[in-house]
Amino acid sequence: MDNLHWESFVYAIVAFLILYLLLNKYAFGPLFGIMEKRRLLVKEQMDNAEKNRQESEKFLEEQKQALQQARKEAYEIIEQAKTTGSKQADEIVQAARGEANRLKDEAVREIESEKNKAVASVKAQVSGLSVLIASKIIEKQVDEKTQSELVDKYLQEVGTKS
Structure with a gap:
């Protein structure tokens, strides 16, 4: 029985x-090959994920910088608009003041011209009245008191005509 036992042991081995x-050639080899391919695929996906994460972080940082730059430019545009608006308001006020001064000067010239016309008109009327008074005085040969009354009367007439 010893023989059988060794024989079966040898047959079993x-x-x-x-x-x-057979398993190594047809099962383990392809199985290990598939597992190696799977390991390489998982490693490649992990590397891609890490690369994508780094690119995302870089892109996010670029976006933050672009947003910060845009905010800075917007602030500068607003400040420039405020400055321009203030400058334009000052220019408008200066133009209005200049126009007001021009209108005032024109009004003063007009008033002066009207005053000169009125004075000339009064002088012409006084001259006419003087001639009229002189002719009346010559006609009547009145005394000094009557002459004074006539001058006052004609001056009152001039005052009411003006």
Whole structure:
């Protein structure tokens, strides 16, 4: 029985070796190849994910900087608009003041012209009245009191005509 026992042990080892070789050639080899491919694929996906994460962080930082730059430019535009608006308001006020001064000067000239016309008109009327008074005085040969009354009367007439 010892023989059988060693023989079955040897047969078992030989069968096991044959099975191992067959499994190694047809099962373990392809299985390990698939597992290696899967490991490489997972590693590649992890590397891509890390690369994408870094690119996303870089893009996010660029976007933050672009947003900050846009805010800065918007603030500068607002400040420039305020400055321009203030400057334009000052220019409008200066133009209005200049126009007011021009209108005032024109009104003063007009008043002066009207005053000169009125004075000339009064002088012409006084001259006419003087001639009229002189002719009346000559006609009547009145005394000094009557002459004074006539001058006052004609001056009152001039005052009411004006």
